[in-house]
Amino acid sequence: MEALQGDRPADAVPVSFAKTPEMSSLPVWDALQLRLAITAAGVALWSWNVDTNRFTMDQTAFRLCGVQLSESVTFDDLSSHIHPADRDRVKAAFAATRLEMTVLAQQDKLIAYYERRGFRRTGETRPFPADPRYARPLRDDLYFAVLEKPLP
Numbered sequence: 625m626e627a628l629q630g631d632r633p634a635d636a637v638p639v640s641f642a643k644t645p646e647m648s649s650l651p652v653w654d655a656l657q658l659r660l661a662i663t664a665a666g667v668a669l670w671s672w673n674v675d676t677n678r679f680t681m682d683q684t685a686f687r688l689c690g691v692q693l694s695e696s697v698t699f700d701d702l703s704s705h706i707h708p709a710d711r712d713r714v715k716a717a718f719a720a721t722r723l724e725m726t727v728l729a730q731q732d733k734l735i736a737y738y739e740r741r742g743f744r745r746t747g748e749t750r751p752f753p754a755d756p757r758y759a760r761p762l763r764d765d766l767y768f769a770v771l772e773k774p775l776p
Contacts, residue, residue: 672699674721674774721775726750726768735769743771 653661662669668685672678679685679697686693690705699718706714727735729749739745752766 723773725771729767729769738771743773746770746772
C-alpha cells in the first residue's frame, strides 16, 4: 500500500509516534486498510471482562477458538477447547489477573483499610482453621472474608 499524501483522514493511524523529520515520510493507514490487513493476516480480536468473566470476540476469534457464535462466551467455554495437559497452566495464567487475600471478617477497620487501597469484598467467606496443633480459637464465630484487587 502506498503512503497517504496530503491531508490525512481523521481515522488514520501513524506507524510510529516518533516526531522526527525522518519519520514524517512514513506511511499512514486508515481504518479500512487496517481492517483489511487484520482480516488478511487472520488475526482474531477479543477482549475479556475479568469482572463478568465474559469474552467479546470477532468472527475470526470464534472460528479460531472453535466456539459457536454467541453473545455470551466465558473462560470455561474457551478452556474446554484447550488440550487437557495445558488447562491448569492456562487457567493459572488467566487467574493471575487478580490479587486475592483473606481477612478476619470481624476486622471491619482492617477491611476498610484494604478497601481504600483498591481491594473489594467478593462476598465469599472461608472458615477459620481450628487446628489444635497450633492454637484453638477463643471464639467460635471466626471466619475469613475474601478480598480481591485487579493487578495492573
